[in-house]
Amino acid sequence: MGxxxxxxxAYIKKMLRESQTNSVELSRAQLADDFACVPSQINYVLTTRFTLERGYLVESRRGGGGYIRVGHVQVGDSFEHAIALLQSIGPELDERSMENILASLRDYQVISPRECQVIRxxxxxxxxxxSQGKEILRASLMRSLxxxxxxxEG
Amino acid sequence: MGxxxxxxxAYIKKMLRESQTNSVELSRAQLADDFACVPSQINYVLTTRFTLERGYLVESRRGGGGYIRVGHVQVGDSFEHAIALLQSIGPELDERSMENILASLRDYQVISPRECQVIRxxxxxxxxxxSQGKEILRASLMRSLxxxxxxxEG
DNA sequence: CTTTCTCTGACTAATACTGACCTTAGTTAA
DNA sequence: TTAACTAAGGTCAGTATTAGTCAGAGAAAG
Structure with missing residues (x-):
């Protein structure tokens, strides 16, 4: 059932598939109304299902004319490995793990030696x-870059 | 939409692009009339979108023959400009400042609208x-990206 | 029974827009 | 000369319209 x-x-993903641009603009209040739930339920869905690690980008604006925009990145097969690595990055990342990820990405030619050097x-x-939270920051930076x-490229 | x-x-920016001189002279009342809104709406747009931080200069004069002049500051080299903006990011960065930086870089075509969207x-x-250190993390991520x-590119 | 996932609602924050009132600059006429 | 009038633009506080956060209740899974 679900x-x-x-x-x-599912509704948002369907809209995404049907859009030409791989991104869709929602009204939080409207969507909540359609599903007869409180608006914050929409935030719950977005934060648990449409995360960066799963390949989604969420932007929003409050106030008059406010919106929530959900974008999806679809990447080719050549990036499957990269995505898997990206998703393997948890809330923290130590230096050794970072080096392993970079080495792997370079081996698979997802990033160039130069890019690797720049990232490092x-x-x-x-x-x-x-002084604090080095592991957390490293994870964040690696994920982002x-x-x-x-x-x-995808 | 919007x-x-x-x-x-958008209208003002279009006029700016079309002007040879990177500056344009407006009549507040006329513009408000064209868009069927109150004159103070023009001030709202000017103070929220055409700030010095984003590279715009606004001058005006009241009384008979009054005007509003909007200029886009000509920066010598967009690369230099980007470097300067980057260096202006301190240990912390709030959301407003981030938006200003992104808007400026986009206006000067250092980054594409797409890149801007992805970064945001x-x-x-x-x-x-x-939960903690949001401003610090934002500064780090912006600097890095x-x-x-x-x-x-450089 | 305990843990994790879902869902809600009260409170918070950001953005857009309006209108009443204020300030400044030029023009005219006593 | 100067008071009065006209013609701009400025400010600010208030209202409307969105979305975000977070703690806790409830439901499902292990």
Whole structure:
């Protein structure tokens, strides 16, 4: 059967498939009304199902003319490995794991040696500026940079 | 779609693009009349979208023959401009400042609308997953992503 | 029975827009 | 000369319209 959240998830994914642009604009209040639930239920669905790791981008704006935009990145087979690695990054990431991921991505030619070098430099620089939460920041940066590369090339 | 403010913003930017001089002179009352709104709506658009932080200069004069002049600050080199903006990011970065930076980089065509969208989405997603240090993480991510783009293009 | 997932509602925050009232600059006429 | 009039634009507080957050209740799974 599936929960309400499942239905809302399916509805949004259907709209995404039908859109030419791989992105869809929603009205939170309207959608909540359609499914006869509270608006915050929409946020629940978005934060649990339409995450960056699953290849979704969510933007929103409040106020008059506000909206929620959900975008989907579909990547080719050549990026499957990269996506898998990206998804394997948890809330924290140590240096050793980062190196393993970079090496793997370079081997699979998802990133160039130069890109690899740039990423390493950036992450090291940023991580060195904080005293706490280095692992968390590293995970965040790696996810973001890799996702950015995949998003643009995929 | 988009709000009235969005349309007025687009209209002014179009006029700016079409002008040889990177500046355009408006009549507040006339513009308000064209868009069927109150004159103060024009001020709202100017103060929220055409700020110095985004690279715009607004001058005006009251009384008979009054006017509003909007200029787009001519930056010598968009690459230099991007570097300057990057360096202006301190240890912390709030959402408003991030939007200003992105808007400016997009207006100067340092980043594409697509890249802008991706960056915003990634940053929002990542920042939403932490409970503390949102401003610090936002600064880190913006520095990293922008640096990465510039590094590859420059 | 305990843990994890769903769902709700009260409170919060951001953005858009309006209208009443204010300020400034030029023009005219006593 | 200067007071009065006319013709701009400015400010600000209030209202309307969205969406976001978070703690806790309820349901499902292990």
């Amino acid at each position: 929960t309400l959240a499942d239905h809302i998830e 430099g950036i992450v090291q620089q940023e991580v060195s500026t904080v 890799l996702f950015f590369i995949i998003k643009l | 709000t009235l403010a969005d349309h007025i913003e 989405g990634i940053v929002q997603q990542e920042v939403s997953t932490v 922008l640096f990465f783009i510039i590094k590859l």
